[in-house]
Amino acid sequence: MDFVVDYASFLAKTVTLVVAIVVVLVAIASMRGKGRRKTAGQLQVTRLNDFYKGLRERLEQSLLGKERLKALRKEQAKALKKEKKDKQQAEDKARVYVLDFDGDIKASATESMRHEITALLTLATEKDEVVLRLESGGGMVHSYGLASSQLARIRQAGIPLTICIDKVAASGGYMMACIGNRIISAPFAILGSIGVVAQLPNVNRLLKKHDIDFEVLTAGEYKRTLTVFGENTEKGREKFQQDLDITHDLFKNFVASYRPQLSIDEVATGEVWLGMAALDKRLVDELKTSDEYLAERARDADVFHLHYVQRKSLQERMGMAAAASADGLIAKWWGRLTQQRFW
Template sequence: MEFLLDYGLFLAKILTFASTVIIIFAIIKNAGGKEGQKGKLTITNLTDKHKDLIHAIESHLYDDAVLKVRNKKEKKANKAKAQEVKAEAKKITDLTKLVSSRNPHLFVVDFKGSIDAREVTALREEITAVLAVIKEGDEVMVRLESSGGMMHAYGLASSQLDRIKQAGILLTISIDKVAASGGYMMACVADRIIAAPFAIVGSIGIIAQLPNFNKLLKKYNIEFEQLTAGEFKRTLTMFGENTDKARDKFISELEETHVLLKNFIAVHRPSLNLEKVATGEHWFGNQALPLGLIDSIGTSDDYLMSAIKEKNVLGIRYVERKKLTQQLADSAAEATDRLLLKWISLGQRPIV
């Protein structure tokens, strides 16, 4: 028994020491970053990544002699192509025409939205970077995953996507899992919406729910005071006694917000029958297609595999530089978001 106690104490000391070292290194790493640098844009050549994947698999399918001949021919073809591009570039005297003579590109951006859509900070940087170099013939694809959240936050996220449309660039939204409510508000901005067969789409409605502890407080003789200036500065409250007048006002605000959402969607998808789909219901991809909520069935992987044959595909990601405290706070906020979304969707989505 004494041995187990000694061993437990020793193990606790080791864990404490290891945790301290990790925290110190994390603090040094955060402090050692460049002053004023808020984040970094990372670019991944998905076309090259796809080719590397093929070569890696082919190395197990063919003999070394075959691969050696293939690689030699590929190298020769790439060299000839590079010389051809160089020769064509020399003929162009106008710098603007020279820059715009490149091959079409597909820029891929990911957006996995939280309740407050805080990911819009990275999204705006990614879109700004893409718009700085984009040209006619290019395309932007956003792999979107969001169950929605705050109206004003998703309004901003939708406006960021609309910047691409305003620039006259084709915008494709791919939904592999879910784009509901605020998520669909973002998706509807696109020229083309692709969804997986069982992706959740729609939920064009507004929801607000909160518990009221007024009766519980009264039971324990606890008084709650709330002072406001303005008749409707606060309507429903968690601790005060809610009145029918306040409740009616809150409902009218929900209805007004719903109208704003429907009007926004109507602008971007005018052929959609909003009386039929703006009921707060959600649909799976196969059901959403005949309703006009999406344009085709497919996954983002299928779309990228097809695009790689015709365009150079680049993944664009902005990584925000955060202090350790902010990283911990974001992790806690993300966990809270997941819990809230699960609670809100209880009984609303069937489980397989």
């Protein structure tokens, strides 16, 4: 038992020393980084045709015999040579640019998407296509308004925009989806929720019960309508509801402007529908997964996946490394003390 205590004491001192060194290094890096510009990000481009080709070749290698595989490779080499020759004589193949948007309540993925769109607009033409794989249950109005405005840049440039939804595009997510020239949905994806919601608790009666006063002072009749701590009035509620109705009308008009085929009053009730029902409501144009659609496009177009990655500063990388090291040391120490093993 004394050995365990001595070992724990030694390990604790070691962890403390390592953390102290890391803190000093991070502080030095932070001081050196002051006044510098924010580290620029990097655009990563992956050709998905090569990815699909690799999947097929790996399967062929596993299933076909050596002789059959050798003959197949010769046929593929001849076909590739002919394709390159034909490509030189004809115009270049169309390009498909693939973007991903995984939305949270603040639509944080907009920061990367805006750079991806800026990049592709420098090269894309009307014969090309942009495919957005969209997943979002919605969030803040202004955040998803900006994300939608970024997608509108593609439409304004005259470049076909296809939105693929595999799981969910609701509320602000559907605000983005409706901008597409075409919306493709998986059969059981969730779509719709063309509505606006706001909710907040009010603890004014609880404060009064404990003889606590809370004052709300405003300059402007409607600077505050509903509050958490103050006493809400019927006039404030009416104004709050009026603001929600105005936002809802703007939402409905926005969707209707991009999808005039919708019966907007029928679908703008805040309800959601699965893909199969959404097709009947004309919320989507086709039922298909994004994998199926992109694999089809890869047969006759060059398909590129774009992903803008924000580089982390030195202090951020060191901080993450320090946290990982400390977690590892603590887990190792705890495992030895308790003889636990993770398989």
